Amino acid sequence: MTFSDDTLMAYADGELDPAERAAIEQAMRTDPAIAAAVARHRALRADVAAAFGGILDEPVPARLQPVPSTAPASVLSLEAARAKRKRWSWPEWGALAATLVVGVLVGKTVAGGAAPAIAGNGGQVVAQGALASALDRQVGGGKADDAVKVGVSFAARDGQYCRGFVMGTSAGLACRAGGQWRIPVLAEVAPEATGGYRQAGSALPAAVLDAIDERIAGKPLDAAGEEAARARGWR
Amino acid sequence: MLADEIAALLPRMRRFARALTYHREDADDVVQIAMERALGRSEQWEPGTRLDSWLFRIIKNAWIDEVRSRSRRAELFAPEEEGEHVGDDTAQAHQQRLAIQKAISLLSEEHRLVVGLVLVDGLPYKEAADVLEIPVGTLTSRLARARDALQQLLADPTRRTP
Numbered sequence: 518m519t520f521s522d523d524t525l526m527a528y529a530d531g532e533l534d535p536a537e538r539a540a541i542e543q544a545m546r547t548d549p550a551i552a553a554a555v556a557r558h559r560a561l562r563a564d565v566a567a568a569f570g571g572i573l574d575e576p577v578p579a580r581l582q583p584v585p586s587t588a589p590a591s592v593l594s595l596e597a598a599r600a601k602r603k604r605w606s607w608p609e610w611g612a613l614a615a616t617l618v619v620g621v622l623v624g625k626t627v628a629g630g631a632a633p634a635i636a637g638n639g640g641q642v643v644a645q646g647a648l649a650s651a652l653d654r655q656v657g658g659g660k661a662d663d664a665v666k667v668g669v670s671f672a673a674r675d676g677q678y679c680r681g682f683v684m685g686t687s688a689g690l691a692c693r694a695g696g697q698w699r700i701p702v703l704a705e706v707a708p709e710a711t712g713g714y715r716q717a718g719s720a721l722p723a724a725v726l727d728a729i730d731e732r733i734a735g736k737p738l739d740a741a742g743e744e745a746a747r748a749r750g751w752r
Numbered sequence: 753m754l755a756d757e758i759a760a761l762l763p764r765m766r767r768f769a770r771a772l773t774y775h776r777e778d779a780d781d782v783v784q785i786a787m788e789r790a791l792g793r794s795e796q797w798e799p800g801t802r803l804d805s806w807l808f809r810i811i812k813n814a815w816i817d818e819v820r821s822r823s824r825r826a827e828l829f830a831p832e833e834e835g836e837h838v839g840d841d842t843a844q845a846h847q848q849r850l851a852i853q854k855a856i857s858l859l860s861e862e863h864r865l866v867v868g869l870v871l872v873d874g875l876p877y878k879e880a881a882d883v884l885e886i887p888v889g890t891l892t893s894r895l896a897r898a899r900d901a902l903q904q905l906l907a908d909p910t911r912r913t914p
Contacts, residue, residue: 523896530870532877561899565871568852572767581762581783583755583791 520544522554529558634665634684635700644691644698652680652691652698653751656743670743673732678751681725690728693751702728754794754803758787761804764873768808771868772815774857785814805875808883812865855905863898870895 520528520541527533528541545552634648644652651665669681679692689703704722738746765786769779790797790810797806856867869880870891881891 523892526896526899527877527892530877557903558899561903562871564848565852565856565867565902566874568849568856569767569771569872571849572770573763575763575766577762577766578780581766581780581787583759583787 520551525551525554526558529555529562635703641697642700642703644700648682648684648691649698652682654747656747657740669729670738670746671729671733672735672738674734675732678746679729679732681729688722688725690725690732692732754797755791757803758790758794758807761807762787764804765807765811768868768873769811769815770853771856771872772811772861772864774853782811782815782818785818786811789814802879802882805879805883808869808873808875809885812883816861851906855902858905859898859901862894863901866891866895866898867902871899 524533524537525541528538533541541551541555545555634644634646636643636645643649648665651663651667655663655665655667656670665682665684667680667682671679673679673692677692677694679690680698681690682688683706686706687703688706689700691698691700693699702725704724706722762783765783766779769782769786770776773779773782786807790807797803856864856872859867865884866880869875869883870877875883877888877891877895880895881888884891886894
């Protein structure tokens with residue numbers, strides 16, 4: 518029985534089914550030429566594998582590793598929140614929509630303080646008091662114990678600056694217009710997001726993230742970008 | 753995380769790239785380009801299919817698109833390459849490994865791809881054919897020709913130097 522060299526090669530590479538293997542092994546016992554051809558294919562395979570085997574043990578250069586982003590935490594968490602949001606099912610979306618409370622919180626106070634943080638003003642909802650002051654001043658995500666945490670900041674398509682914030686159990690988006698922080702969207706933060714670990718970006722409810730997605734031009738500001746925008750009075 | 757699974761395959765990606773392009777820096781350039789592409793389009797990987805095959809296909813395309821044009825063939829046998837891998841193994845074994853790496857670098861691009869996938873990485877024919885997007889029969893005959901060419905290069909030292 519004769520076999521093509523391709524078949525002997527496939528045998529040496531372990532690619533044949535049991536019946537073909539048995540036939541070749543039978544032939545190898547009786548035909549030294551077939552046995553030699555198989556040995557030659559096996560030797561080449563082993564030699565080539567050995568020639569490159571050491572590369573697996575080399576340390577992988579750092580430049581090839583997936584890059585951990587050096588962006589500010591608020592940016593990272595915004596992206597993480599978006600990615601997570603994309604996996605949610607429709608019923609969860611419905612539940613989130615039900616938490617939307619835009620406009621209902623006019624007159625809400627911050628952490629029991631006396632001054633209202635939000636006021637109705639000629640049909641617009643605007644920030645005031647501690648919220649307005651945090652939006653004016655806070656950069657780099659604020660401190661853990663801040664009553665208001667300002668997370669992501671960005672330039673909107675219409676040229677305004679907008680900033681996402683979390684205040685107690687509410688989160689919203691504020692955009693600078695006419696010397697005020699107007700609040701186009703405000704939503705309740707989901708209960709689990711108000712637990713021990715919370716970042717301004719990750720705590721933003723879907724309604725707020727959607728409002729950011731609708732408006733954002735380019736990427737969120739980094740810490741230097743926030744500093745520069747603050748220095749210009751967010752204009 | 754997919755990025756972690758991709759990172760775990762980096763040693764095999766580097767080894768495959770070294771079969772395609774002898775020079776270590778060129779090979780790592782190919783892997784770096786492939787990593788950027790893979791992470792940038794990770795949504796194109798279909799869960800349930802082999803991640804290694806998908807990455808090898810990206811490496812193959814990265815090599816063809818980006819690096820082939822600027823391959824440092826002229827530096828292939830630069831003196832500093834010769835002593836790079838000397839460890840505590842025998843000089844003879846070391847010389848043989850170098851000879852095989854050099855011989856593979858002299859194969860045609862088509863042959864380097866099949867040798868890199870089947871002989872260097874050890875992929876089954878079907879997976880290697882998937883990476884190259886060719887039928888298994890085409891892969892088998894191409895591999896047989898590549899082996900013949902490689903045997904000849906190794907048997908005839910005068911052909912090893914271009």
